[in-house]
Amino acid sequence: MGTPCKSTPNGSAAIHAEQLCRHYHMGEALIRAVDGLNLQVRAGEFVALLGSSGSGKSSVLNLIAGLDRPTSGSVVVHDRDLAKLSREELAGYRLRNVGMVFQSFNLIASMTLAENVELPMRFAEVERGKRDSLAREALARVGLQARMNHRPSELSGGEQQRAALARALINRPQLLLADEPTGNLDSRTGTEIMNMVREFNQQLGMTVVMVTHERELAERYAQRLIFLADGKLVGDEANSVAASAARIEPSEAVRP
Amino acid sequence: MKLPDLTELAVRNLRESLLRNSLTTVGISVGVASLVAMLSLGIGLQELASRRLMKSGLFDTVVVTSRRDLRNFGHEEERSGPAPGESRILDESTRQEIEHLPNVMEAYPDIRFITELRFEDKPHLTMISALPDSAKSNDAFEQMQGHFFSSDMAAEVVIQKAFAEELLGKTPKSGLDETNVASLAAPLLGKELVMRYAQREASPATSSSAAKGAAKDTSVASSDQNLASAAYSVVSREQKLKIVGVADLDPESMRGPTRARVFLPLKLAESLHVMQPTDLREITRAASDQPAYSSISVRVKNPSQIREIEDAIKKMGFNTFSILDATRSLQQFFAVLDLFLGIFGSLALAVASIGIVNTLVMAILERRREIGIMKAIGASDGDVKKLFFAEAGAMGILGGIVGVALGWAIGQAINLGTNIYLKRQALPPEHFWAVPWWLVGAAIVFAFVVSLLSGLYPAGRAARLDPVQALRYE
Numbered sequence: 001m002g003t004p005c006k007s008t009p010n011g012s013a014a015i016h017a018e019q020l021c022r023h024y025h026m027g028e029a030l031i032r033a034v035d036g037l038n039l040q041v042r043a044g045e046f047v048a049l050l051g052s053s054g055s056g057k058s059s060v061l062n063l064i065a066g067l068d069r070p071t072s073g074s075v076v077v078h079d080r081d082l083a084k085l086s087r088e089e090l091a092g093y094r095l096r097n098v099g100m101v102f103q104s105f106n107l108i109a110s111m112t113l114a115e116n117v118e119l120p121m122r123f124a125e126v127e128r129g130k131r132d133s134l135a136r137e138a139l140a141r142v143g144l145q146a147r148m149n150h151r152p153s154e155l156s157g158g159e160q161q162r163a164a165l166a167r168a169l170i171n172r173p174q175l176l177l178a179d180e181p182t183g184n185l186d187s188r189t190g191t192e193i194m195n196m197v198r199e200f201n202q203q204l205g206m207t208v209v210m211v212t213h214e215r216e217l218a219e220r221y222a223q224r225l226i227f228l229a230d231g232k233l234v235g236d237e238a239n240s241v242a243a244s245a246a247r248i249e250p251s252e253a254v255r256p
Numbered sequence: 257m258k259l260p261d262l263t264e265l266a267v268r269n270l271r272e273s274l275l276r277n278s279l280t281t282v283g284i285s286v287g288v289a290s291l292v293a294m295l296s297l298g299i300g301l302q303e304l305a306s307r308r309l310m311k312s313g314l315f316d317t318v319v320v321t322s323r324r325d326l327r328n329f330g331h332e333e334e335r336s337g338p339a340p341g342e343s344r345i346l347d348e349s350t351r352q353e354i355e356h357l358p359n360v361m362e363a364y365p366d367i368r369f370i371t372e373l374r375f376e377d378k379p380h381l382t383m384i385s386a387l388p389d390s391a392k393s394n395d396a397f398e399q400m401q402g403h404f405f406s407s408d409m410a411a412e413v414v415i416q417k418a419f420a421e422e423l424l425g426k427t428p429k430s431g432l433d434e435t436n437v438a439s440l441a442a443p444l445l446g447k448e449l450v451m452r453y454a455q456r457e458a459s460p461a462t463s464s465s466a467a468k469g470a471a472k473d474t475s476v477a478s479s480d481q482n483l484a485s486a487a488y489s490v491v492s493r494e495q496k497l498k499i500v501g502v503a504d505l506d507p508e509s510m511r512g513p514t515r516a517r518v519f520l521p522l523k524l525a526e527s528l529h530v531m532q533p534t535d536l537r538e539i540t541r542a543a544s545d546q547p548a549y550s551s552i553s554v555r556v557k558n559p560s561q562i563r564e565i566e567d568a569i570k571k572m573g574f575n576t577f578s579i580l581d582a583t584r585s586l587q588q589f590f591a592v593l594d595l596f597l598g599i600f601g602s603l604a605l606a607v608a609s610i611g612i613v614n615t616l617v618m619a620i621l622e623r624r625r626e627i628g629i630m631k632a633i634g635a636s637d638g639d640v641k642k643l644f645f646a647e648a649g650a651m652g653i654l655g656g657i658v659g660v661a662l663g664w665a666i667g668q669a670i671n672l673g674t675n676i677y678l679k680r681q682a683l684p685p686e687h688f689w690a691v692p693w694w695l696v697g698a699a700i701v702f703a704f705v706v707s708l709l710s711g712l713y714p715a716g717r718a719a720r721l722d723p724v725q726a727l728r729y730e
Contacts, residue, residue: 067632067723088636095634106629106727110272120633122261167633 014175014207015041015064019073022059022231033059035231036073041224043078043174046201046208048218048225048239056231057211058179064209065098065177066090078174095124099168099176099206103183105160107152113139113163114148120171138166142196158189165196169204176200178210182217194221257639266646273619280608280615281655287608288659288703291601292695293666298594300667300690305586318554318566319366319577320354322346344573346549354554357568359561364388365549367525368516369532373497374450375423382419384451385516386525390555401441402501408523413449414501419517420444441502448496449518454531455493490531504684605703608655609710612648616714619647620721627718628726637719644715645708652707656700663699664691 022034033056041047049057062068063075066082075082078097085093094100107116117135126134139145142162152160161181168176178197182190198221201208212218218225219241227235257265270277322345344350346365355363367386372379391397392404397414405412415423420440497520532550556565566576620627627640667689675685 062724065632067727088638091631091634091636091639094632095636098634100632102632102727106625106632108626108629110268110626119630122257122265123630123634123636123639125258128260171634 013040013076014043014045014078015039015209016076017060017063017073018076020060020063020070020075021072022056022063022068023071032056032231034063034070037228037231037233039226039233041207041209043207044201044205046198046221046223047210048222049209049211049228050213050215050218050225051228052213055228057213057228059231060228061177061179061209061211064175065100066093095120096171097173097175099171099173101161101164101168101176101178101181103180105152105157105164105184107160107163107167109152112149112151113144113155113166116152116163117167117170120167124171134170135166138170139163141169142166156189157185158192161185161189161193162196165193165200169200174207176206176208178208180212181210182212182214190217197221257635257642262642262646263650265643266650269619269623269643269647270650273622276615276618277651280611281651281658283608283611284605284652284655284703284707285659285662287601287605288656288699289662289666290604291598291702292660292663292691292699294597294601295594295695295699296663296667296689296691297670298590298597299692299695300688301593302590303690304686304688305590316361316556316558316562317578318556318562318569320346320363320552320554320569321550321575321577322548323573323575346552346574350572350574351549351552353572354552354569357565359557360565361555361557362388362390363552363554364522365526366551366553367520367522367530367532367549369453369530371451371453371530373518374452375447380419380422382518383516384518384520384525386522387414387519388522391519397501397503400501400503401437402445402499404501405521406500408521409527410500410521411495411497411524412500412521413497414503414519415444415499416517416519417502417504420502437502437504444499444502447499449499451495451497453493453495453528455491456529456531457489457491493528495528605706609706612651612707612710613714615651616644616648616711617717620644620714620718624721624726627721628723631721631723632727640721641715641719644718645711648707648711648715649704652704653700655707656703659703660691660696660699667691 017037017039020034020037020039021032023030023032025031035056037056037060039060049060051057059068063070063082064077066077066085070083073083077093080093080097082090082093107113108119111119114132114135117138118131121131121134136145136148139148142165144159144162144166147155147159147163152163155163161184176197181193181197185193194217197208197210200206208222210218210222215225219239222239225235225237225239226233351363351365354360365386368383370381370383372381373384374380387405389405389408397404400414402414404414417437417440420437423444424440426440503519554565554569556562562578566578569576630640671687671689674688678685
């Protein structure tokens with residue numbers, strides 16, 4: 001446990017990556033998706049990871065999400081060194097500490113929205129009786145109570161992403177990781193989704209890490225912009241626009 | 257993940273690709289059905305054989321004879337009992353002694369004699385045998401026309417089909433006999449027969465008290481006095497008997513030339529004191545009017561206990577005879593038959609299990625993304641593995657249940673078919689097929705276990721799937 005993060009006071013650093021590397025082989029070539037990254041994210045912060053495709057931003061997100069393991073270096077989330085967790089513990093971490101949304105929504109096509117939202121609670125072995133009302137509540141929060149028994153294919157992209165958000169939050173994680181959450185949405189529904197993400201960040205105090213290649217989007221919502229290229233950190237700046245933007249655009253989509 | 261959730265998700269996933277999973281399940285069903293069909297044929301044949309043979313009284317019966325029996329001349333005596341000279345007499349007291357041995361169901365004297373029966377004033381000479389009440393369950397009597405003796409003392413007879421033909425003046429045909437027993441029985445049932453027989457009667461020189469006679473039995477010393485008292489007279493008697501049943505099958509088919517064609521209730525036969533062939537032989541020893549039996553049949557509760565009972569009776573000083581070894585090799589034969597039938601049946605199930613592996617491996621490819629999603633939102637390797645196991649298990653149980661039903665139906669169909677054939681051949685119907693409950697349970701459990709084993713590899717593969725790769729896969 002000789003990681004530097006241990007010295008950081010609890011609560012101030014939600015994510016602490018040090019000399020983080022993720023290399024893999026593709027045929028003969030060695031791909032350095034993440035290459036010696038140092039990064040700190042404070043609890044409750046809204047951070048955007050920016051970069052062109054292939055810059056390694058999604059790889060960083062997967063490492064923070066515990067979906068992937070670093071080749072070397074460490075990533076510590078809320079005092080947990082993810083590299084040292086077993087596969088089982090890592091699954092538990094993903095289940096309880098992380099909520100994820102993806103560009104392609106990733107809802108399970110054969111399940112209704114309610115069932116999709118309920119699924120993480122099944123894995124978490126939440127009591128059967130409680131699950132139904134919790135799923136209903138979560139869907140109501142994103143304005144989908146009327147669509148509960150529809151399958152994802154019957155819904156618009158925006159609705160699907162809202163359901164995905166409801167699913168990401170159902171086990172009350174501290175961390176929300178979003179991988180191009182508006183990439184498949186038009187700008188209006190994208191705004192809707194982003195307002196919700198910001199609301200979760202501000203009202204629930206969730207730490208949000210969002211991967212995007214749209215600088216404009218990042219500037220509108222994130223408090224901090226981190227730029228990546230070739231798996232390395234090339235820029236880290238506080239965003240002055242976001243604070244004012246939050247007040248300009250009321251989050252009317254959250255509670256219609 | 258908990259079992260109800262697991263089952264629910266598994267069933268939902270199975271319904272998603274209904275056709276493929278149904279076909280796989282049908283594969284298992286066919287496998288189970290063939291296994292059930294093969295095994296129930298084996299069990300059915302075994303039951304048929306043992307039903308036939310056990311009811312013949314050969315396999316659960318020990319025949320006890322006196323060591324002095326002529327039959328045993330030249331036989332090497334076993335040293336387990338008293339020397340031949342000290343051999344005891346088979347009489348009522350020994351019968352009771354044998355009957356009180358553990359695991360003995362009953363012991364009854366074999367009473368059989370040749371005598372004349374008059375029917376409509378025509379004499380017929382035949383072998384008559386006495387039957388205990390328990391013979392009712394012999395399948396020869398279960399399927400006969402009319403009914404079994406109303407009581408053990410009733411003046412009633414059951415006659416064998418061949419004798420019925422003789423009484424009616426029909427010439428028995430050789431070979432396959434297609435005469436309908438019902439038509440033979442109709443004119444005979446309720447009719448009277450007159451039996452003429454030789455009764456052994458205590459001679460006036462001795463007391464006819466049975467008790468006294470029994471007491472004398474125990475002191476077999478060949479004193480002059482006892483020799484003198486060992487006299488009795490033989491009196492010709494008549495007894496009216498009512499025909500109550502005509503049996504199609506021969507309950508004594510195994511007895512060969514000494515088999516009887518007319519049967520009397522045992523107690524009635526005993527009370528008649530019919531002169532027995534052994535009476536002449538035993539007169540020098542029995543020394544009384546108390547009958548000495550030529551042999552006693554001992555029925556045991558379970559054929560597996562025959563050996564112990566035989567040993568116990570030998571120790572008492574008698575000779576015993578049973579066809580124990582024949583049953584042994586019969587059981588061995590059926591064990592081997594069952595094994596072979598089981599192996600052939602299992603082959604189909606083995607093919608079906610490859611079907612399960614194939615279906616689940618296909619499902620992994622198809623649901624790669626879904627597995628990735630589940631892992632991303634927090635499913636552990638164990639959850640994914642269990643889910644695939646549950647799917648394999650559900651297919652197994654369902655296939656097992658359908659398979660057992662299918663196997664049972666095949667069995668019924670074959671039973672029906674063979675019985676139609678047997679009927680055409682004028683043979684009585686038989687059950688070749690037996691699906692015992694344990695086989696139903698075992699087949700379903702077996703299908704379940706085989707399915708889980710088939711799920712082992714696919715489930716492991718699904719569990720190891722890398723979520724990052726799986727999510728990238730479109």
